[in-house]
Amino acid sequence: MKKALLLFVVVAMLAMTSAVFAADEVWHLGILVHSLDNEFWAQEAKGGELFAESKDDVVAQVLATDGDDNKEMQAMRDFIAQYGDHAIFVTDPASKANTANVVEIAEEAGAKVAILWHHADELEPADWDSFVVHMSPDDFVAGYNTAKHLFDLMDGEGKVVALYGQQGEDSAANRYAGFLAALAEYPKVECLDMQVASWSQDQAMTFTQTWLSTYEDIDAIWAANDTMGLGAIEALKLEGKNGEVLVCGCDGIAAAYEAIEEGDMACTVANNGYLLMGYGASYAYQAAKYGYEPKNPVIKTQAVLVTEDNVDEYKAMFIDGTPEYDYDDLSFCVLSEHPSFAELEAEDAAAAVVTGAVVEAAEEEREWNELIDKINAEIEKGIENGEEGAAEAKELMDFLQGLYEDIVSGEAK
Amino acid sequence: MNLFSKKDAKSMTVAEQFVSKVEQEALSNKIRVYAPMILLVFMTIVFSIYDSHFFSLKNLVNVLGQMAVPLILATGLTFVLLLGRIDLSVEGVMGLVGSAISLLVLNSRNANDWGIWGVILPLLLGTLCGFITGFLHVKLKIASFIITYAISTIVSGVAVLLYNSRPATVKAQWIIDASQTYFLKIPLITWIAIIFYLICAVILNYTAFGRAVYAIGDNEAAAAASGINVQKVVIEVFVLSGFAASLAGLVALIRLKLGQVSLGENQMFPCITALVVGGTSLNGGKGGMLQTMVGILIYMELLNFLTIIGVSADYKNAIQGVIIIIAVALTITRGRKVIAK
Numbered sequence: 001m002k003k004a005l006l007l008f009v010v011v012a013m014l015a016m017t018s019a020v021f022a023a024d025e026v027w028h029l030g031i032l033v034h035s036l037d038n039e040f041w042a043q044e045a046k047g048g049e050l051f052a053e054s055k056d057d058v059v060a061q062v063l064a065t066d067g068d069d070n071k072e073m074q075a076m077r078d079f080i081a082q083y084g085d086h087a088i089f090v091t092d093p094a095s096k097a098n099t100a101n102v103v104e105i106a107e108e109a110g111a112k113v114a115i116l117w118h119h120a121d122e123l124e125p126a127d128w129d130s131f132v133v134h135m136s137p138d139d140f141v142a143g144y145n146t147a148k149h150l151f152d153l154m155d156g157e158g159k160v161v162a163l164y165g166q167q168g169e170d171s172a173a174n175r176y177a178g179f180l181a182a183l184a185e186y187p188k189v190e191c192l193d194m195q196v197a198s199w200s201q202d203q204a205m206t207f208t209q210t211w212l213s214t215y216e217d218i219d220a221i222w223a224a225n226d227t228m229g230l231g232a233i234e235a236l237k238l239e240g241k242n243g244e245v246l247v248c249g250c251d252g253i254a255a256a257y258e259a260i261e262e263g264d265m266a267c268t269v270a271n272n273g274y275l276l277m278g279y280g281a282s283y284a285y286q287a288a289k290y291g292y293e294p295k296n297p298v299i300k301t302q303a304v305l306v307t308e309d310n311v312d313e314y315k316a317m318f319i320d321g322t323p324e325y326d327y328d329d330l331s332f333c334v335l336s337e338h339p340s341f342a343e344l345e346a347e348d349a350a351a352a353v354v355t356g357a358v359v360e361a362a363e364e365e366r367e368w369n370e371l372i373d374k375i376n377a378e379i380e381k382g383i384e385n386g387e388e389g390a391a392e393a394k395e396l397m398d399f400l401q402g403l404y405e406d407i408v409s410g411e412a413k
Numbered sequence: 414m415n416l417f418s419k420k421d422a423k424s425m426t427v428a429e430q431f432v433s434k435v436e437q438e439a440l441s442n443k444i445r446v447y448a449p450m451i452l453l454v455f456m457t458i459v460f461s462i463y464d465s466h467f468f469s470l471k472n473l474v475n476v477l478g479q480m481a482v483p484l485i486l487a488t489g490l491t492f493v494l495l496l497g498r499i500d501l502s503v504e505g506v507m508g509l510v511g512s513a514i515s516l517l518v519l520n521s522r523n524a525n526d527w528g529i530w531g532v533i534l535p536l537l538l539g540t541l542c543g544f545i546t547g548f549l550h551v552k553l554k555i556a557s558f559i560i561t562y563a564i565s566t567i568v569s570g571v572a573v574l575l576y577n578s579r580p581a582t583v584k585a586q587w588i589i590d591a592s593q594t595y596f597l598k599i600p601l602i603t604w605i606a607i608i609f610y611l612i613c614a615v616i617l618n619y620t621a622f623g624r625a626v627y628a629i630g631d632n633e634a635a636a637a638a639s640g641i642n643v644q645k646v647v648i649e650v651f652v653l654s655g656f657a658a659s660l661a662g663l664v665a666l667i668r669l670k671l672g673q674v675s676l677g678e679n680q681m682f683p684c685i686t687a688l689v690v691g692g693t694s695l696n697g698g699k700g701g702m703l704q705t706m707v708g709i710l711i712y713m714e715l716l717n718f719l720t721i722i723g724v725s726a727d728y729k730n731a732i733q734g735v736i737i738i739i740a741v742a743l744t745i746t747r748g749r750k751v752i753a754k
Contacts, residue, residue, distance in 0.1 A: 037569065037674050042578030167726055196726035200678065201669050206479050210720045213471040227675070234669055238478075238593060255582050255671055258521060319579075 027288055028083040029060040029281055032075060032091035032102075034067045039253040041092065043273030043318070044116070048090055051278040051285075051327050058285060069098040073105060080109040088288045089113040090280040096170060099123055106130035112288040114280035118170060124340045125297035132287040133294055135280050137303040138335060139171045140348075142269040143178025143224065145305045146248040149267045150220045151186045153246055158219035161211050162194040163204050163232065165224040172199075175224045175250060192218065197228050204231030212239055220246040226256035226268055233264045252306060257315040260308055267307045270314050274323050276301055279333040286330065294330070296337035298344055303335070372401065445692040445699070449707045456711065460718045467721055470598070477599050480713050481606040482661050482668070484706075487684040488606075488613045489657025491705045492650045494688055495617075495630045497697025498557035500651065502546055503658035503684075505565030507677030509572040510539040510662030515581040515672020518588060522581035531585075536659045542568055543655015547648035569674050580673035583666065592667045602664045609660060613653075614702035626650060630697030686733065687712035690740040 031048035033041045045062045052060030063079065065072040072094045080087050088111060093099045096118040103123060106113040107130040114133045125131045150160065162179055165172030176194075183191055192215050197203040204223060211218060212235060221236075223229035229249030236242040242264045249256045252270035259265035279301070286292040306314050317323050326332065338344040379397060382390030425433065461468035486503055493500045516522060517531030525531065542564060550560045583589070594601040617623040625646045628636040637643045658677075665676045685695075691708020693700025715736075719729050 035573075036578045037573040039579050164726075193723055195720060198679075200675065201671060202482075202665070202676070202678075202680075205669060206716075207720060209475040209479065210472070210717060213469060213475055214466045214721055227671075230671060231669065234592075254579050255521070258582060 025057060025289075026086065027055075027058045027285060028079070028087050029058050029285070030076065030079045030087060030089045030091075031060055031062045031277065031281070032065055032072055032089060032093070033062065033277075034092065034094065035064045036062070040251050040271065040273050044092055044277040045273075046322065047274035047276060047278035048281045050274060050322060050325075051281040054327055055285065057289075058281075060281075065094045067094045069094045069101065072098055073101050076102065076105045080105070080111055085110040086288075087111045088281070088284040090116070090277055090284055092116045092277070093118050096120055103128050103131045112284040114284040116276055116280055119341065122341075124342070126340055131297075133280065133283040133297045133299060134341075135276060135283075135299045135301050135333070137269075137271045137276065138300040139174035140178040140181070141300075141335075142250050142271070142303055143175030144182045145178070146250055146267055146269060147179040147182035147222050148185075149305060149307065150222060150246050150248050151182060151189050153266055154189065154219050156186050157188040159190050159192050159215070159217055160220045160222055161192050161208075161215070161218055163207065163221065163223040163228045164194055164196045165228075166198050167196055172224055179222050179224075197223075197231070199225055199227055201227045201231035201234075204228035205235045206231075208232040208235035209238070212236075212241070218245055220266075221248075223247060223249055225249060226251045226253045229265055229268070230255055230259060233259055236264075252314070252318060254315075254319045257306070257311055257319055260306065260311045261315070263308070267305055270304045270306050270318060272301070272303060272318070272323075274318065275325065275333050278325060278327060279330065282327040283330060294337075296339050298338040298341055299334055300336045300338075301333045372397075442699075445694075446704070449690060449692050449704065449711060453707050453711050453714070456714055456718075460714065464718070464721050467718055472717065472721070474595075474598055474600070476713050476717050477603045478668075479717070480709060481600070481602040481664050482680060483684050483687060483713065484603075484606040484709050485609055485657050485661040485664060486680060487688055487705050487709050488610045488702070489654040489661075490681075490684055490688060491613070491693060491700065491702060492617065492626055493557075493654050494685070494693050494695060495626050495697055495700055496647060496650055497630050497633075497695075498550075498647070498650075499685075499695075500546070500561045500654045500658075501558055501681065502542065502561040502565040502568065503654065503661070504677035504679075504681050505568040505572075505674075506539045506542050506655055506658035507662035507665060507680060508674035509542070509568040509575075510535045510659040511666040511676040512572040512576050512580070512672040512674065513538060514663060514666055515583050515670075516575060518583060519585040520581040520583055520672070522576065522579065526585070528585075532663060536656070536663065539659025539662060540652060540656040543652045543658070544648065546655065547651025550651065551644045551647050572674050576672060580671050583670045583672065588667055589670070592670070602667055605660070605664060609657070610702065610706065617702055622646065622649065627698060630699075632698075683712060684709075686737050686740070690736060692740075695741070 029048060029052050031045050033045050036042045036045060049060050049062070052058040061079070063075040065075060072091070076089065079089075087109065089102070089106060091102060091113065093102055093115060097120055099115055099118055100120040100123050102113060102115065107128055111130060112132050113130055114135065115131065116134075117136050119134050123131070125134055160183075162176065164176055183189060193211065195207045197207055204227070208221060208231065221229070221232045223232055226249035229247050232247050233242055236245050236247070246266045247264065248266050249268035250271070252268050252272070256265060256268045260268065283294065304310070304314065338347070375397060379390055379394045383394065466472055490500060490503065513535035514532055517525050517527045517535065519526045527534075546561055546564045549555060550557050553560075591601055596604055617626065625636065625641045628639070628641055629643055629646060633643060661680070662676060666672055669676065687708040688700070688705055689695060689708070690711055691700070691704035691706070693704050693708070715732075716729075719732070724732075
């Protein structure tokens with residue numbers, strides 16, 4: 001009887017072990033996020049877990065870093081001590097500078113890592129075995145798209161104020177750069193003021209209240225994230241101006257979707273933490289298991305502008321449920337991919353030159369048109385007053401204008 | 414000048430030295446009490462002249478609304494600072510209470526609708542946190558800044574677990590109405606803050622408890638020797654501070670409607686700054702409710718004014734830092750050691 005029992009125990013243990021190690025190798029995914037007290041970070045962590053659930057040979061563990069460099073490094077070392085080169089990581093790093101440490105620790109242990117959002121200057125995935133891929137939504141595009149949506153709703157005319165994120169953060173700076181780029185395209189939109197609200201709802205509300213008592217005719221409030229947008233909306237509600245003054249957000253948290261449904265918020269961008277961390281994990285996994293090396297390891301991921309037109313769809317997908325992705329199709333998450341940060345920066349610089357040129361040309365054309373309007377007005381005045389030569393001047397102007405338009409449309413000979 | 418009499422100290426008798434120190438102390442007390450008030454009046458006048466928006470009714474109402482949370486927190490913290498302690502748990506407790514209320518009243522996350530109990534129970538919970546803090550501080554003799562920090566992280570963690578990383582939006586109409594209610598053009602939440610402040614002012618100035626707080630802050634051993642139950646008073650002060658933080662959590666939630674831990678973020682240090690600017694000493698025993706109000710008004714006016722004139726955030730931080738240093742330098746109890754010798 002005793003023997004039978006012993007045998008049973010041994011068999012049971014074997015069965016359990018073999019269940020865990022059914023595939024001959026198990027990969028341990030360390031999901032490094034700041035904390036779970038922020039909805040977006042929680043979404044990211046869930047994305048990593050969803051990926052792990054989709055694979056039989058991946059076990060995931062969420063490691064919270066509290067945005068602390070040392071905690072993040074310690075968590076990685078502990079994880080590596082436990083699982084050796086079968087540890088893989090996907091991280092929303094504690095800071096920009098810490099990404100270099102993350103890569104070095106992973107490199108030492110031969111573990112693969114995918115890094116999201118931040119990256120230290122001159123840290124190129126191509127230079128490191130362990131640094132598989134860098135993924136991030138395009139903050140510039142997000143800031144640009146939300147701003148553009150606001151300006152279009154304003155019919156390209158009016159006054160806007162801006163709520164900036166945290167000083168010294170890439171995301172905040174890039175989103176605001178996007179806002180400025182959009183602003184440059186709408187010459188009749190004026191930015192009255194920008195304040196740094198540090199992603200805080202409370203501060204955003206306070207600033208908005210002050211603005212509402214200082215400026216009388218604000219048409220829109222551009223906020224660099226949803227929380228600040230919601231703070232602005234609370235301030236507007238106190239004056240009954242919610243829905244009347246347009247507000248945008250960014251990130252795509254549940255409360256922002258609700259605000260869009262209720263008509264208080266014009267738009268947000270679903271940065272999609274599920275996709276970001278899920279696919280980041282998938283890249284690291286493919287690299288560890290199959291030795292996959294992406295040719296273009298600097299990736300900008302898909303992010304969707306959510307407005308009242310598509311809010312139902314995305315709320316159902318991201319808030320009420322969780323999105324289902326085919327994590328083997330790595331290209332699905334890609335908006336644009338680049339061989340290195342150096343190349344990406346070069347592309348951005350080129351784009352900035354083009355944008356700058358377009359803006360300058362638009363400016364010149366406007367000045368030119370203003371001048372012509374002025375001359376025409378003078379001539380009209382002259383005709384009214386019966387001045388000598390006014391009629392001839394008008395004819396000449398008409399001829400010149402016609403000629404100019406012909407040149408512009410390329411029909412001049 | 415008394416302030417420059419140090420050089421002659423050697424040539425004085427002990428009695429003379431003592432008298433000189435007492436005089437010096439009296440002068441620095443006067444500076445501490447009156448300088449902030451003069452500064453407040455001066456600031457108000459200068460700001461009003463500089464920008465006409467500042468003294469507009471609308472802006473003053475805004476400032477009064479923004480003042481509610483800091484005033485409540487600062488009122489509770491006044492007692493703690495007077496004891497020479499500090500309470501770092503107020504941010505966490507605010508977050509916990511705000512989150513709990515948002516989940517118990519009508520909200521976007523679940524089907525709860527506990528009505529007024531959805532507010533009262535979290536307030537009691539936050540007050541209980543204050544009791545636990547005070548109890549552990551006194552019984553385990555852990556320094557207040559350590560134990561309150563620990564409690565803060567615990568309650569923030571619990572709060573996040575409560576709403577599971579997805580904060581609830583308050584849908585209860587009576588809370589939404591409360592945020593838009595005004596008496597005499599002053600927001601309801603500010604009235605709550607002012608009433609709480611006045612009650613605490615009476616407690617501090619006209620009760621045995623209040624006198625005990627001053628006595629302990631001034632000299633704990635002497636207070637104990639004169640028959641004050643120091644442990645009991647300290648615990649009671651932390652209970653009061655816990656209640657203040659809970660009330661601040663409620664008020665912040667009424668203002669912002671989204672129940673999350675960040676309701677309390679970055680609330681405490683501005684309050685402590687305001688207290689110190691008002692003239693309450695970090696070493697205990699010095700300060701009072703009047704100083705608290707003056708400090709909060711100075712702080713809120715300054716922030717508001719810097720925003721109105723469009724000062725960038727870098728300068729704002731720098732200006733705040735300079736103000737703290739000046740304020741602390743003024744409130745340091747010079748000569749205390751000498752007298753205690």
